[in-house]
Amino acid sequence: xxxxxxxxxxxxxxxxxxxxxxxxxxxxxxxxxxxxxxxxxxxxxxxxxxxxxxxxxxxxxxxxxxxxxxxxxxxxxxxxxxxxxxxxxxxxxxxxxxxxxxxxxxxxxxxxxxxxxxxxxxxxxxxxxxxxxxxxxxxx
Amino acid sequence: xxxxxxxxxxxxxxxxxxxxxxxxxxxxxxxxxxxxxxxxxxxxxxxxxxxxxxxxxxxxxxxxxxxxxxxxxxxxxxxxxxxxxxxxxxxxxxxxxxxxxxxxxxxxxxxxxxxxxxxxxxxxxxxxxxxxxxxxxxxx
DNA sequence: CTTGCTCCTCTAGCGGCTAGAGATAGTAAC
DNA sequence: GTTACTATCTCTAGCCGCTAGAGGAGCAAG
Numbered sequence: 501x502x503x504x505x506x507x508x509x510x511x512x513x514x515x516x517x518x519x520x521x522x523x524x525x526x527x528x529x530x531x532x533x534x535x536x537x538x539x540x541x542x543x544x545x546x547x548x549x550x551x552x553x554x555x556x557x558x559x560x561x562x563x564x565x566x567x568x569x570x571x572x573x574x575x576x577x578x579x580x581x582x583x584x585x586x587x588x589x590x591x592x593x594x595x596x597x598x599x600x601x602x603x604x605x606x607x608x609x610x611x612x613x614x615x616x617x618x619x620x621x622x623x624x625x626x627x628x629x630x631x632x633x634x635x636x637x638x639x640x
Numbered sequence: 641x642x643x644x645x646x647x648x649x650x651x652x653x654x655x656x657x658x659x660x661x662x663x664x665x666x667x668x669x670x671x672x673x674x675x676x677x678x679x680x681x682x683x684x685x686x687x688x689x690x691x692x693x694x695x696x697x698x699x700x701x702x703x704x705x706x707x708x709x710x711x712x713x714x715x716x717x718x719x720x721x722x723x724x725x726x727x728x729x730x731x732x733x734x735x736x737x738x739x740x741x742x743x744x745x746x747x748x749x750x751x752x753x754x755x756x757x758x759x760x761x762x763x764x765x766x767x768x769x770x771x772x773x774x775x776x777x778x779x780x
Numbered sequence: 781c782t783t784g785c786t787c788c789t790c791t792a793g794c795g796g797c798t799a800g801a802g803a804t805a806g807t808a809a810c
Numbered sequence: 811g812t813t814a815c816t817a818t819c820t821c822t823a824g825c826c827g828c829t830a831g832a833g834g835a836g837c838a839a840g
Contacts, residue, residue, distance in 0.1 A: 507786065517787085522828065537836050539787060548770065555772045559744055563827075573766050580763035584755045587765045591748040598741045601734055604699055608731040615724045623720035625727045626713050630688065632695045647817065657818085662797060677805045679818060703796070 503533070503541035513550040520550065528553055528567060561590055607635055643673070643681035653690040660690065668693055668707060701730055747775055 510517045523529045524540075529549060532540045542550075552573065556566045565586050572583050607628075614624030628634050650657045663669045664680075669689060672680045682690075692713065696706045705726050712723050747768075754764030768774050 505786080516829085518829065519827085521788095526827095535836090537787085539836075551772065552770050555769050557827090559748060559769075569766065569769065572760055573770065576759065576761040578760045580755060580758060580760045580765060583760065583763055583765040584752060584757065587748060587752050587755075591745065591752055594741055594745045594748060598738060598745065601738050601741070605731065605734045605738065608699060608727060608734060612724060612727050612731055615720060615727075617724065618720060619716065620712055620718045620720045620723065621716040623723055625720060625723040626709065629696050629699075629709065630692050630713065632691065645817080656798085658798065659796085661819095666796095675805090677818085678820095679805075697796090 503543050504547075506540045506542065509542040509547060509550060512547055513554055515550055515554050523550070523553060526563065528563065528570065559590065560594065561586070565590070643683050644687075646680045646682065649680075649682040649687060649690060652687055653694055655690055655694050663690075663693060666703065668703065668710065699730065700734065701726070705730070 504512070506517050506520055509515075510520060513520075515523075520529070521540075524532065529546065532542065532546065534540055549570070552570065553566055556569060561569065569583060569586060572578060572580070611625050611628045614628070616622065616624070620626055644652070646657050646660055649655075650660060653660075655663075660669070661680075664672065669686065672682065672686065674680060689710070692710065693706055696709060701709065709723060709726060712718060712720070751765050751768045754768070756762065756764070760766055
């Protein structure tokens with residue numbers, strides 16, 4: 501058993517030490533074995549689980565989704581329909597988010613380009629912010 | 641002076657009542673005049689300020705940026721360089737965000753497409769999450 | 781045996797709201 | 811005048827996903 505300390509686990513997984521403890525606290529990681537001196541010990545399976553969590557977080561899944569994905573992972577005989585549904589939902593979210601940010605970007609770009617670098621009184625940035633009606637697309 | 645209630649202000653601006661109170665509390669809105677019965681009264685200028693805040697929030701500016709933009713708006717003789725810098729910074733942020741979400745989207749799409757709708761044991765979704773090495777682009 | 785690092789637990793804070801309790805004000809109908 | 815109803819008031823606590831800091835204990839090297 502080559503079990504490692506929380507610091508090692510953090511370096512290995514790229515998840516910060518307090519965050520690892522937090523994951524344990526909210527039950528994403530199981531209760532761990534400890535040394536005599538009460539330090540946490542991480543086995544290979546714990547590190548894998550941590551990697552899974554990290555990757556899922558990077559992909560923007562929220563904690564609840566990850567909790568579900570982890571239980572799915574634990575029972576490999578189940579249908580993967582739920583896992584797929586969760587991933588699809590996330591994909592839709594991301595897509596929507598990209599769309600709305602793209603509209604935002606256009607708006608911001610128009611604002612910035614319109615600025616003549618003069619006084620506030622005739623600044624497009626302030627002006628546009630003050631009057632939503634000036635927006636090209638009012639749907640945000 | 642046609643001053644309106646907080647409910648009216650909310651309907652007019654699209655900002656929820658508790659949020660309006662919150663903005664006052666953190667000093668984005670000035671202390672307001674009140675009725676004898678201690679209800680807040682919103683004048684046209686307050687409504688304009690509220691609209692400005694809402695629009696800026698929709699464009700994703702954080703509260704501190706909005707605070708600055710508001711003080712800039714109040715002094716129309718100043719140079720608009722700072723306003724422009726804030727807007728540009730936000731534009732850069734949005735752009736970065738879009739880029740990273742687009743990479744994410746590709747990753748998610750690959751995951752979802754790879755799923756054969758079978759058992760968890762051979763599910764691409766779970767598999768990819770468990771092994772970051774399978775990602776096309778490892779930079780997230 | 782001391783120095784210096786890692787680790788422990790605990791509580792509080794971040795942003796930007798949102799939700800709820802319990803009290804008061806205002807309005808409309810009877 | 812009373813009742814019923816809604817809107818508003820203040821205050822505190824909660825949301826997510828951490829992050830920061832206090833105050834203490836374990837442990838390896840010199």
